[in-house]
Amino acid sequence: MPEPIAPLRIALAGHVDHGKSTLVGRLVHDTGSLPDGKLEAIRASSAKRGMPFEWAFLLDAFQAERDQGITIDTTQVWLKTAKRAYTLVDAPGHKEFLRNMVTGAAAAEGALLVVDAKEGVREQSRRHGYLLSLLGLTQVVVAVNKMDLVGYDQARFTEVAHAIGAYLDSLGVAPKAVIPVSGREGDNVASRSAAMPWYRGPTLVEAIDGFQPPPPAVDQPLRFPIQDVYKFDERRIIAGRIESGRLEVGDTLVFSPGGRRARVAAIEAWPEDRRPSEAEAGRSIGITLDDQIFVERGQIGHLEDAGPVETNSLRARLVWLGRQPLVRGKRYKLKLATAEHQVEVQTIERVIDTADLASRSADAVLAGEIAEVVLRARSTLAVDDARLLPRTGRFVLVDGYDVAGGGTISLDGHARARRDSIRSTNVKRVEGQVSLAERWQANGHRSGILWFTGLSGAGKSTLAVELEHHLFRKGWHVAVLDGDNIRHGLSADLGFSPEDRAENIRRVGEVAALFARAGLIVITAFISPYREDRDRVRRIAPDLFHEIHVAADLATCEQRDPKGLYRKARAGKIQEFTGISAPYEPPEAPELVVDTAAHRLEACLAQLSAYVEAHLGAPGGR
Amino acid sequence: MDHLDALESQSVYILREAFNKLDPLGLLWSLGKDSNVMVWLCRKAFFGRVPFPALFCDTGKKFPEMYAFRDRYAREWGLDLMQEPCPPVEEMDPTLPPAARSSARKTYALKSLVQRLGLKAVIAGIRRDEDATRAKERYFSPRGENAEWDVREQPPELWDQFKTDFAPGTHIRVHPLLHWTEVDVWRYIRREEIPVVDLYFAKGGKRYRSLGDQDITNPMASVAATLDEIIAELEATRAPERAGRAMDHEAEDSFERLRVAGYM
Numbered sequence: 001m002p003e004p005i006a007p008l009r010i011a012l013a014g015h016v017d018h019g020k021s022t023l024v025g026r027l028v029h030d031t032g033s034l035p036d037g038k039l040e041a042i043r044a045s046s047a048k049r050g051m052p053f054e055w056a057f058l059l060d061a062f063q064a065e066r067d068q069g070i071t072i073d074t075t076q077v078w079l080k081t082a083k084r085a086y087t088l089v090d091a092p093g094h095k096e097f098l099r100n101m102v103t104g105a106a107a108a109e110g111a112l113l114v115v116d117a118k119e120g121v122r123e124q125s126r127r128h129g130y131l132l133s134l135l136g137l138t139q140v141v142v143a144v145n146k147m148d149l150v151g152y153d154q155a156r157f158t159e160v161a162h163a164i165g166a167y168l169d170s171l172g173v174a175p176k177a178v179i180p181v182s183g184r185e186g187d188n189v190a191s192r193s194a195a196m197p198w199y200r201g202p203t204l205v206e207a208i209d210g211f212q213p214p215p216p217a218v219d220q221p222l223r224f225p226i227q228d229v230y231k232f233d234e235r236r237i238i239a240g241r242i243e244s245g246r247l248e249v250g251d252t253l254v255f256s257p258g259g260r261r262a263r264v265a266a267i268e269a270w271p272e273d274r275r276p277s278e279a280e281a282g283r284s285i286g287i288t289l290d291d292q293i294f295v296e297r298g299q300i301g302h303l304e305d306a307g308p309v310e311t312n313s314l315r316a317r318l319v320w321l322g323r324q325p326l327v328r329g330k331r332y333k334l335k336l337a338t339a340e341h342q343v344e345v346q347t348i349e350r351v352i353d354t355a356d357l358a359s360r361s362a363d364a365v366l367a368g369e370i371a372e373v374v375l376r377a378r379s380t381l382a383v384d385d386a387r388l389l390p391r392t393g394r395f396v397l398v399d400g401y402d403v404a405g406g407g408t409i410s411l412d413g414h415a416r417a418r419r420d421s422i423r424s425t426n427v428k429r430v431e432g433q434v435s436l437a438e439r440w441q442a443n444g445h446r447s448g449i450l451w452f453t454g455l456s457g458a459g460k461s462t463l464a465v466e467l468e469h470h471l472f473r474k475g476w477h478v479a480v481l482d483g484d485n486i487r488h489g490l491s492a493d494l495g496f497s498p499e500d501r502a503e504n505i506r507r508v509g510e511v512a513a514l515f516a517r518a519g520l521i522v523i524t525a526f527i528s529p530y531r532e533d534r535d536r537v538r539r540i541a542p543d544l545f546h547e548i549h550v551a552a553d554l555a556t557c558e559q560r561d562p563k564g565l566y567r568k569a570r571a572g573k574i575q576e577f578t579g580i581s582a583p584y585e586p587p588e589a590p591e592l593v594v595d596t597a598a599h600r601l602e603a604c605l606a607q608l609s610a611y612v613e614a615h616l617g618a619p620g621g622r
Numbered sequence: 623m624d625h626l627d628a629l630e631s632q633s634v635y636i637l638r639e640a641f642n643k644l645d646p647l648g649l650l651w652s653l654g655k656d657s658n659v660m661v662w663l664c665r666k667a668f669f670g671r672v673p674f675p676a677l678f679c680d681t682g683k684k685f686p687e688m689y690a691f692r693d694r695y696a697r698e699w700g701l702d703l704m705q706e707p708c709p710p711v712e713e714m715d716p717t718l719p720p721a722a723r724s725s726a727r728k729t730y731a732l733k734s735l736v737q738r739l740g741l742k743a744v745i746a747g748i749r750r751d752e753d754a755t756r757a758k759e760r761y762f763s764p765r766g767e768n769a770e771w772d773v774r775e776q777p778p779e780l781w782d783q784f785k786t787d788f789a790p791g792t793h794i795r796v797h798p799l800l801h802w803t804e805v806d807v808w809r810y811i812r813r814e815e816i817p818v819v820d821l822y823f824a825k826g827g828k829r830y831r832s833l834g835d836q837d838i839t840n841p842m843a844s845v846a847a848t849l850d851e852i853i854a855e856l857e858a859t860r861a862p863e864r865a866g867r868a869m870d871h872e873a874e875d876s877f878e879r880l881r882v883a884g885y886m
Contacts, residue, residue, distance in 0.1 A: 006625040035860045076750055076757050078803075099778045103760075106780035135780075216623075227635070228642045232671055239667075241635050270670040282623050284634035286669060297642065321778050335783050396783040406780050 007078070007085035008211055011105035011137065013128035014114035019145040023114055023183035023204075024077055024088055025055030030190035031205060033079045055183065083209040088112075098127075098368050099321045102406065105132065110139040110211040112204075113164070117150045117180070121163045123355065129164070130354040130370060133171040134319060134408060136390050140168065140175045141207045148182040152195040170357055177207040217244035217281040223308070223384070223392045224253070224301035225337035230286070237268050237286040238295060243337065243391035245303075246280040247287075253301040255293075256382040257310050262289035298339030300382045300392060308382040308392060312532045313346070313499050314375045315410050318397070319368075322404030326365040326373070326397070329583075332404070334375065336383060336395035343375040343397075344583075346498045347576070373407075374498050378532055385411040439519035440619035443477050448616055449512045449541060450523045450608075453534060453587060454550035455579050456565055457557035459596040459604070460525040463550060466601070467608050468523055478521040481508055496576070502533050509537030516544040521616060529578045531585040546615070548608070549590040552597040554579050591615075626810050629802055634667040635782065636761050636798040637745070641673065643786040644743035644794055648735070650886065651676040651701070653688045654833045655818045656747035656799055659807055661699055662816050663798065675739065676701040679731035681708045681724075683835040691819045704739060706731040721838040722880055729884045736793065743794035746886045751803045752863055755881050763795045764788060771881060795886075804863050805856040812849040823847050832863055 012020050025042075028034050046054045079086040089104040105111065111132045115125050132140060142164055150156045161178040168175055179188055180199050187193030190205045202210065222245030230237040247253070247264060254261045268286040269275045279285045295301075300308055320326045326345060334343045349372040350359035365371040386393030386408035397405045440446050450467075452460040464480045471478040487494075490507055494500040505528050512522045528534050538545045557579065558566040569577035576582040592611050594604045623631070640647060649664065649672065651657045664672045678692065696703045708727035718726060736744060750757040760776055762784035777785040788794065799807075811818060821830045821841075828841040829852075846855040 006628055078751070100776070103778050103780055227638050230668065232669060232673070235669075237669060239638055241631065268669055270665055272670075280623065282628055282631055284631040284638070284667070333787070391781075394781055396778075396780065398787055401785075401787040401789050403778050403780075403783060403785055406778070406783075 005084060006213075007087045008110060008208075008213060009087045009089060009108040010110045010112055010208060010211070011089045011108035011132075012112050012114065013101070013105065013132060015116065015119070015122040015124040015128075018114050018116040018119065018122070018125070019183045020090065020114045022055040023112075023143060023145055023181065023189070024090065026183045026186050026189050027088070027204065028077055028079055029055070030186055031079055031081050081205050081209055086208065098319075101128065102131065102135070102319060102321060105137065106135050106406070108135075108137060109214050110141070110208065111137045112208065113140055113142045113175075114145050115142060115160060115164050117144050117146045117156055117160055120160050121167065125164065126167060127354040127368070127370075129168055129173070130171060130352070131319060133168075133173050134317060134370065136386065136394075136408070138173055139211050140173055141204070141211075142168075142175045142178040143181045143183075143204060144178060145181055145183050147180045147187060147193075147196065148185050152180070152182075152187070152193070154196070154198045157196075157199075176210055177202050179204055179207060217389075217391070218246055220244040220281070220389060221306040222247055222251075222253075222301070222303050223337075223389060225339065225392070226255070226295055226297050226299050226301065227284075227338045228297055229295070235268065235288055236292065237288060238301075239284075239286045240301070240338065241284045242279055242281050244281050244389055246278060247301075248278040252304060253289075254304055254307060255295045255299040255301050256307050257380040258295075258299060260293040260295060261304075262291040262293050264288075265290045298337075300337065300339075308384050308389075309411055310380050310382055311499075311502075312377045312380050312530075313502050314343075314377075314381065314383065315349075315372070315412070315499065316375060316395070316407040317370065317372050317410065318365075318405050318407030319370050320365045320405040321367055322397075322399045322402065323367065324399060324404075325367070326371070326399075326405060328363050333398040334377070334381075334395050335398060335403075336381065337392050339381065341377045341379050341381055343377045345373055346376040346582075347374045349373060376498060376530070380532070383409050383411075385409060436517060436519070437619075443519050444619060445476050445521070446616040446619055447477070447516045447519045447521055448544045448546055449509075449516050449537070450521065450546050450548055450612070451512075451528070451534065451537065452523065452525045452548050452550050453528045453590075455552065455554060455557045455584055456527055456577075457560045457562055458550045458552040459594075459601070460527075460550045462601065463594065463596070463604060463608065464523045464525040466605050467612070470605065470609055471521060471612065476521060477519060478523065479515060481512055481515075481522060481524045483526050486511075498576075502530070505530075505533040506536060509540050512537070513541040513544065516541060521612070527578050527584070529582065529584040531588065534587065546592065546611075547587050547590040548611075549587045549593045551586070551593050551595050556597040626806070626813060629806055629810070630663065630666065632801060633663045633798040636784075636796065637664055637667040639782075639784055639786070640743060640745060640762075640796045640798075641668070643784075644796070646739065646741050647674040647743050647745065647796075648677045648704070648739060648741045649674055649745045650732070650747065651678050651703075652747075652833075652886075653678070653684065653692055653819060654747075655807055655811060655822060656749065658695075658816055658818055659802075659810055660745065660747045660799060661695075661701070662814060665699070672699070672701055674702070675704040677732070677735050677744065678703060678705045679708055679728045679735070680705050681727055681731075681835050683724075683837055685819070685821060685833070685836055687819050687821055688833065691817075695817060704735060706735045706738070718879065724835060724838055725880055725885065728886075729880070732886075733884060741793075743796055745796045745798060747799045748797050748886055749799050749802050749804070749807075756800075759797055759800055760785070761797050761800055762786065763797065765793045765795060765884065766791075770884060805853060808849065808853050808856060812853065822852065824851075 014020050077088040079088055089108055115121055144157055144160050157180040180196055181188045181204055187195055188203050223243040225240050226238055227240040230239055249264050251264050252261055265288045267276050267279055328345050328348050331342055331344050334341045348362050351362045351365055351369055351371045352359050384393040393409045395407055396403050452464055454460050468478050468480045486508055491504045494504050508524055512524055515522045568574045569580040578584050594607055596604055708731040711724055714723040714726045748756045760779045765771055823829055824844045824847045829844040830841050846852040
């Protein structure tokens with residue numbers, strides 16, 4: 001006996017009262033999928049209420065018919081055509097049930113969008129259409145329903161078909177078919193309509209039979225998110241599901257974030273005589289490694305040179321389902337595959353009006369709305385672009401105890417993605433013949449990065465320039481990296497979005513590290529408000545990095561306001577101004593704190609000079 | 623990967639999520655075909671073990687074959703079996719129809735097991751295709767302090783991101799078999815050679831399609847005496863699985879009332 005093929009899951013979508021339930025009833029009946037006794041029951045229910053035969057009772061009246069043991073429910077219906085089996089997931093058309101619509105549609109592989117021929121395209125037709133594209137459902141068939149109510153008029157069909165077609169097209173969704181149907185009369189559902197000889201396309205059944213099961217993710221890059229680590233016996237088993245690609249015993253896996261690596265020693269299984277030598281996308285497996293490296297839930301195993309992007313800043317499109325609105329500046333828990341991260345909503349780029357795809361700016365996103373946002377995490381996330389690898393490119397946000405939204409990640413123009421394209425070429429670090437110790441000997445002092453961080457107006461640039469002058473006069477090799485100079489050249493291609501700011505800091509860090517390795521003392525003066533960004537620079541050159549907090553309270557800085565920026569920010573003329581409308585994360589364990597609010601410039605300079613003398617003065621030691 | 627592999631992998635993923643996120647955890651073992659498949663899937667997920675107790679609510683009215691099955695396989699499968707006798711039917715809600723009243727006893731036994739063992743969550747082997755109310759379920763389904771189910775406020779559940787954050791006092795039901803159908807279960811039993819109680823196989827023109835208490839479970843007319851025959855029979859039938867379970871059919875809302883009050 002052949003093993004069964006999985007039923008294809010189709011989500012229904014469309015505005016309330018556009019006849020989805022009737023169409024489903026007709027579809028189930030006309031394909032011969034109706035359970036015994038059901039037809040009579042619907043006829044009786046209809047007659048009892050003095051109505052003509054009402055197909056919708058198949059879905060809508062199931063509660064009342066439980067006594068008769070009917071196993072059809074409001075959320076799922078099973079259906080068989082000559083070609084294959086289907087699970088129809090009924091998605092409520094009412095706005096307040098959007099949560100359930102998303103729950104149902106997220107699990108589907110194709111969608112049937114129902115539009116009333118008489119009413120035309122309405123609010124939920126568009127919203128559902130948009131959500132289908134957000135959820136990655138690109139196989140869509142449109143049924144222009146209730147053609148009987150418009151006298152099977154070709155002109156009206158063409159009008160509605162054009163409207164919905166144009167809307168879907170603007171979302172990048174090309175419907176497989178747009179079909180004039182009557183759910184009530186059965187026209188073009190399972191059989192061709194005599195009333196619409198002008199229509200030559202497929203029937204509804206033919207159209208859904210044309211859906212393809214999703215292509216297996218086997219040929220994509222390997223993503224193996226760790227779900228758990230078991231130590232039931234002497235084995236240390238890394239458990240998880242392969243979300244894409246395949247792995248084999250002997251493969252070297254890299255775990256991101258972190259980058260630890262080890263080889264797959266075995267793929268474990270029970271019963272133990274069934275241990276496979278390879279496994280592919282979709283399988284829940286367990287592996288042992290040849291090296292007992294520390295890895296944990298949330299990390300993603302992948303092959304060398306084809307890993308996810310590591311970042312702490314994400315641009316995403318999301319649908320919000322929470323009771324409380326999504327608010328800029330608020331923290332949420334992000335769950336992506338098996339990883340969890342605390343994220344902050346850094347910006348709400350735009351809220352999309354699904355009616356006309358216009359966008360507006362907003363400080364909050366309400367339930368049912370779709371928005372583009374930038375999220376920032378304190379920790380490093382390993383992610384993919386949802387269009388390439390959906391399973392590691394999508395996430396939910398948890399507000400309090402509740403899953404309150406779902407989103408897909410876009411890595412368009414992402415700094416890390418750009419860096420990866422460079423990394424993929426065959427680059428090796430060139431080791432020179434002059435060692436750093438020799439440079440220090442020659443210079444008479446050690447080198448390093450003095451990373452000044454602090455609010456605008458705290459005195460970073462002033463102190464940097466003064467310190468540089470002071471050290472230069474002593475004959476030391478010293479240079480200042482200043483924000484504006486970098487922006488004019490090295491980072492001229494970057495703007496001020498959160499990702500671009502992060503990328504700017506990364507570049508400064510890399511350049512500073514090159515200078516320091518060449519024997520210079522590098523002083524940088526950047527607000528660099530995010531701990532994660534500074535920590536990343538520290539990781540570039542941990543031995544050379546000195547984090548110096550140029551500290552002054554906000555009131556003092558605002559009073560000084562040397563460039564008039566605080567006044568502009570308060571007036572709303574500058575967005576995302578650190579301290580006013582964007583956060584500053586003070587260092588947790590800086591090498592030095594210089595308090596410019598409490599001390600005069602000379603005292604601060606003396607403190608800095610003493611620090612540099614003590615730590616970088618003698619070439620021999622630190 | 624075929625259909626059964628996909629069903630298995632999805633269930634294993636859910637079991638591992640539950641084991642990682644919900645502690646302590648218990649597995650309902652009713653001795654029926656679905657809960658035996660569940661034990662099997664646990665052993666797949668946890669490499670031969672069931673790393674949490676198996677819960678058995680003893681109505682005292684199961685078939686003798688079922689008690690014999692329990693004694694044999696609790697030992698063979700190395701289950702940490704936790705049992706609880708059900709309270710007498712006289713203590714149940716008198717407004718429920720008779721068979722539903724009888725079934726409500728199981729809910730009480732389960733609640734005392736949950737309380738006695740301090741369980742955060744219970745794994746149950748229900749499926750969407752069994753019943754209209756089960757079709758609306760989530761994989762991770764939160765219940766109130768008294769195990770009650772709020773059907774109007776179910777959490778969104780997308781992309782296998784389950785609800786794993788809960789207010790204190792919330793109890794969770796986990797449903798790893800939700801996406802299976804009855805015939806899927808039998809095909810898996812055949813492929814994996816999972817033991818089941820003999821009552822499922824036809825004798826004298828009758829077999830049990832669903833197993834409950836002796837006094838409220840009826841056999842169906844059937845000649846299906848082997849796994850192959852059962853599968854062939856189910857592929858052809860249009861009769862519902864729980865037709866022989868009296869408590870589902872006494873009144874329009876009796877099963878829904880049982881479930882809202884904490885029944886599986």
